[in-house]
Structures are given as C-alpha cells and as structure tokens.
Amino acid sequence: MTHPAILSHIQTQPLLRARAAGQHRVEVSPDLGLTTVEVVTESAGVRFPNGELLRWEAIEEINSSENNCFVIEDSEPRKIQLFSEFTNRLYSLMPTRAAPTMLVSGIPMHRIKGTDPYRDTLEKIKTVKPVVGYVLDTATGLGYTAIEAAKTADHVVTIELDPTALEIARLNPWSRALFDNPTITQRIGDSYDMIEEFGDQTFTRIIHDPPAFRLAGHLYSGKFYAELHRVLRRGGRLFHYVGNPESKSGGSITRGVMRRLREAGFSRVARRPRAFGVVAFR
Ligand SMILES: C[S@@+](CC[C@H](N)C(=O)[O-])C[C@H]1O[C@@H](n2cnc3c(N)ncnc32)[C@H](O)[C@@H]1O
Numbered sequence: 001m002t003h004p005a006i007l008s009h010i011q012t013q014p015l016l017r018a019r020a021a022g023q024h025r026v027e028v029s030p031d032l033g034l035t036t037v038e039v040v041t042e043s044a045g046v047r048f049p050n051g052e053l054l055r056w057e058a059i060e061e062i063n064s065s066e067n068n069c070f071v072i073e074d075s076e077p078r079k080i081q082l083f084s085e086f087t088n089r090l091y092s093l094m095p096t097r098a099a100p101t102m103l104v105s106g107i108p109m110h111r112i113k114g115t116d117p118y119r120d121t122l123e124k125i126k127t128v129k130p131v132v133g134y135v136l137d138t139a140t141g142l143g144y145t146a147i148e149a150a151k152t153a154d155h156v157v158t159i160e161l162d163p164t165a166l167e168i169a170r171l172n173p174w175s176r177a178l179f180d181n182p183t184i185t186q187r188i189g190d191s192y193d194m195i196e197e198f199g200d201q202t203f204t205r206i207i208h209d210p211p212a213f214r215l216a217g218h219l220y221s222g223k224f225y226a227e228l229h230r231v232l233r234r235g236g237r238l239f240h241y242v243g244n245p246e247s248k249s250g251g252s253i254t255r256g257v258m259r260r261l262r263e264a265g266f267s268r269v270a271r272r273p274r275a276f277g278v279v280a281f282r
Pocket residue numbers: 109110121138139140141142143144145146159160161162165189190191192209210211216219
C-alpha cells in the first residue's frame with residue numbers, strides 16, 4: 001500500500017535551502033523522518049518520485065507552521081488536525097526531531113522537554129522488561145507503547161476511548177504498526193468499563209499510560225486499580241505513568257497512586273522517576 005506524504009517544517013527546510021542554493025536534486029523524508037526519497041526542484045515546486053508536484057507556496061505554508069504536520073492529498077497540504085465531537089477537544093499531530101506527538105487541545109500527549117516521544121516510550125517500556133506474554137495497554141494514543149511492547153510480547157491488547165485519536169494515529173507514519181501488526185488488537189471504549197470483560201490473571205504485563213489525573217480521575221481510582229490487579233497474572237508487572245514526580249501536583253498524585261495500588265493488592269510498588277511513573281507487581 002502506498003501512503004501519502006506526511007510533512008512538517010523539519011522536512012520542508014532542506015527543500016527551501018535547495019531552492020535558494022539552486023540545487024536540482026534533494027533528499028526529503030516523506031514520512032516524518034523514517035525514510036528518504038530524492039525529489040527534483042522545478043520552478044513551480046518539487047517533483048516527488050511518483051510524479052506529484054508540491055508547489056513552493058504549499059512548501060512555504062508547511063514551513064511556517066512549527067506545531068503541525070501535513071498530509072499531502074492531490075498535491076495539496078492538509079493540516080493533520082481534527083475536532084472530536086466525543087470529547088470536545090482538538091487533536092493534532094505535532095512534529096519533533098524524532099517521532100511526532102499528539103496535541104490534545106494544545107497539550108502534548110508525550111514528553112518532549114529534554115526528550116522525545118520515542119525515548120519517552122522506551123523509558124516506559126523499560127520499567128516492565130522483559131515485555132513478554134499477553135500485554136494490556138490501557139490507553140492507545142498514537143500507539144507507541146503498544147507498538148514497542150509488540151516487538152517482544154506474544155500479544156498486545158490496546159484500548160482507546162476516542163476514535164478521533166485513532167484517526168490522527170492513522171495518518172502518523174510512526175504509528176503504522178498499530179494498524180499493520182497482527183500482534184496488536186485494538187479495542188475502542190473506556191478502559192474503566194472494558195477491563196471488566198477480561199478474565200482473572202489474563203495479562204503478564206500492563207502498561208497504564210492514562211491522560212492527566214484531572215482529565216481522567218477514574219483511571220487513577222482504587223476501583224480501577226483493583227481491576228488491574230485482578231486481570232494481572234501472578235508475578236506480572238504494571239507500569240503506571242503518573243507525570244513529573246518533581247512537579248508539585250505530580251508528587252502528591254504519585255503518593256496517592258502508590259497508596260491505592262498497595263490497597264488494591266499490588267506489591268513492590270516503586271517509583272520510576274526516569275519514566276515519570278511507578279511500577280508494581282502482583
Ligand atoms: C497519554 S495518551 C497515551 C499515549 C500512548 N500510550 C502512546 O504511546 O502513544 C492517553 C490516551 O488515552 C486515551 N483515553 C482517555 N481516556 C481513556 C479511557 N477512559 N479509556 C481508554 N483510553 C482513554 C486518550 O484519548 C489518549 O489517546
């Protein structure tokens with residue numbers, strides 16, 4: 001299957017430099033840095049290997065937008081941005097030098113200060129290594145934790161509340177394995193309710209990477225933690241993203257999370273500050 005080009009200002013900068021230098025051929029990534037192709041500069045724009053011409057005006061439009069990625073459809077750029085009727089929030093894909101993040105009403109879904117969404121994902125996964133067996137990922141987002149877990153696990157079940165988030169993920173080249181990898185099963189719904197469908201001790205690992213506490217308090221509740229404990233196999237491990245432990249709210253939320261996890265039956269509940277979360281065992 002061929003994918004449309006997905007570009008941000010990071011990919012358009014070398015194109016504009018090539019035009020200024022009078023360079024005829026230039027390498028550009030059509031998928032936010034994953035691969036490169038050679039394009040030809042013409043007076044009207046750049047010509048991609050598939051014959052598509054992207055006009056200089058379109059390239060300048062993309063280049064002037066720091067916080068957005070664009071999909072090229074019929075040679076025209078369209079901002080990757082959608083309004084969710086479901087949550088009344090605006091979702092968009094924001095470029096970084098590595099994997100993009102998703103902005104939800106302007107708030108990045110991954111850590112980007114001093115790190116990038118891909119390194120952020122590796123830190124989360126590292127806390128519950130080896131990631132083996134049957135894995136539950138309670139909050140799909142762009143699918144990065146599910147994709148990384150699926151590299152070593154037998155199977156990953158990932159749950160997303162908002163279909164709009166998945167529409168953004170579908171356009172993200174870094175999320176492709178979420179849709180292509182048969183090791184991953186996607187479910188749509190509220191993890192709080194859906195967890196009841198899983199049998200006792202179904203999962204060997206759980207990755208719980210919910211929205212901030214103030215946006216999804218029920219995913220930080222003792223009742224939900226008791227369900228996480230019930231579906232986790234004996235000897236299984238949980239990673240729970242909480243947020244910056246050094247921020248004022250992060251510190252107190254972390255203490256409450258750890259207390260409720262212990263009350264729900266988890267043992268060896270410990271902070272993992274590099275991953276902005278905690279781990280716990282059953
Ligand atoms: C921090 S992001 C997850 C990032 C993801 N782990 C990744 O690697 O890209 C949180 C996601 O959870 C979704 N979400 C919010 N409430 C949810 C719920 N109750 N059940 C399942 N997903 C939920 C949000 O729409 C958002 O996409």
